[in-house]
Amino acid sequence: MWVEVKKAKSLMLAEMWKELFEEEGIPTRILPASGIPIGQEFAEYSVLVPKDKEHVIKDILRKL
Numbered sequence: 085m086w087v088e089v090k091k092a093k094s095l096m097l098a099e100m101w102k103e104l105f106e107e108e109g110i111p112t113r114i115l116p117a118s119g120i121p122i123g124q125e126f127a128e129y130s131v132l133v134p135k136d137k138e139h140v141i142k143d144i145l146r147k148l
Contacts, residue, residue, distance in 0.1 A: 086113060089141045090131040095122075098129035108144060110137045 089105075092098035098114040105112040110133050117128040133141055 086132040092129045
Protein backbone atom coordinates (compact mmCIF):
# COMPACT_ATOMS: atom_id res chain seq x y z
CA MET A 85 0.00 0.00 0.00
CA TRP A 86 1.27 3.47 -0.94
CA VAL A 87 0.79 6.61 1.18
CA GLU A 88 1.18 10.28 0.33
CA VAL A 89 4.10 11.95 2.08
CA LYS A 90 4.34 15.24 0.15
CA LYS A 91 2.33 17.48 -2.17
CA ALA A 92 4.26 19.25 -4.91
CA LYS A 93 3.03 22.31 -6.79
CA SER A 94 4.67 21.19 -10.07
CA LEU A 95 6.01 18.12 -11.82
CA MET A 96 9.57 19.39 -11.42
CA LEU A 97 9.24 19.64 -7.62
CA ALA A 98 7.60 16.21 -7.45
CA GLU A 99 10.48 14.72 -9.42
CA MET A 100 12.99 16.41 -7.08
CA TRP A 101 11.31 14.84 -4.02
CA LYS A 102 11.18 11.49 -5.82
CA GLU A 103 14.90 11.66 -6.59
CA LEU A 104 15.77 12.58 -2.99
CA PHE A 105 13.75 9.71 -1.54
CA GLU A 106 15.05 7.19 -4.08
CA GLU A 107 18.63 8.22 -3.28
CA GLU A 108 17.83 7.09 0.27
CA GLY A 109 16.70 3.72 -1.13
CA ILE A 110 12.95 4.33 -0.82
CA PRO A 111 10.73 3.42 -3.80
CA THR A 112 8.70 6.48 -4.77
CA ARG A 113 5.81 7.24 -7.11
CA ILE A 114 4.38 10.54 -8.26
CA LEU A 115 0.78 10.95 -9.36
CA PRO A 116 -1.24 13.99 -10.41
CA ALA A 117 -3.40 15.04 -7.46
CA SER A 118 -6.37 16.06 -9.59
CA GLY A 119 -6.51 13.01 -11.85
CA ILE A 120 -5.20 14.83 -14.93
CA PRO A 121 -2.78 12.96 -17.23
CA ILE A 122 0.78 12.78 -15.89
CA GLY A 123 3.24 15.13 -17.54
CA GLN A 124 1.39 18.40 -16.97
CA GLU A 125 4.15 20.62 -15.56
CA PHE A 126 2.06 23.10 -13.58
CA ALA A 127 -0.31 20.77 -11.81
CA GLU A 128 -0.25 19.55 -8.22
CA TYR A 129 1.30 16.11 -7.67
CA SER A 130 1.23 13.64 -4.81
CA VAL A 131 4.50 12.00 -3.81
CA LEU A 132 3.86 8.45 -2.60
CA VAL A 133 5.98 5.87 -0.78
CA PRO A 134 5.25 2.39 0.57
CA LYS A 135 3.44 2.54 3.93
CA ASP A 136 6.23 0.65 5.69
CA LYS A 137 8.72 3.38 4.67
CA GLU A 138 6.62 6.32 5.87
CA HIS A 139 8.54 6.60 9.16
CA VAL A 140 11.84 6.83 7.25
CA ILE A 141 10.48 9.72 5.18
CA LYS A 142 9.42 11.54 8.35
CA ASP A 143 13.00 11.24 9.63
CA ILE A 144 14.39 12.54 6.33
CA LEU A 145 12.00 15.50 6.25
CA ARG A 146 12.75 16.36 9.88
CA LYS A 147 16.48 16.62 9.05
CA LEU A 148 15.91 19.09 6.20
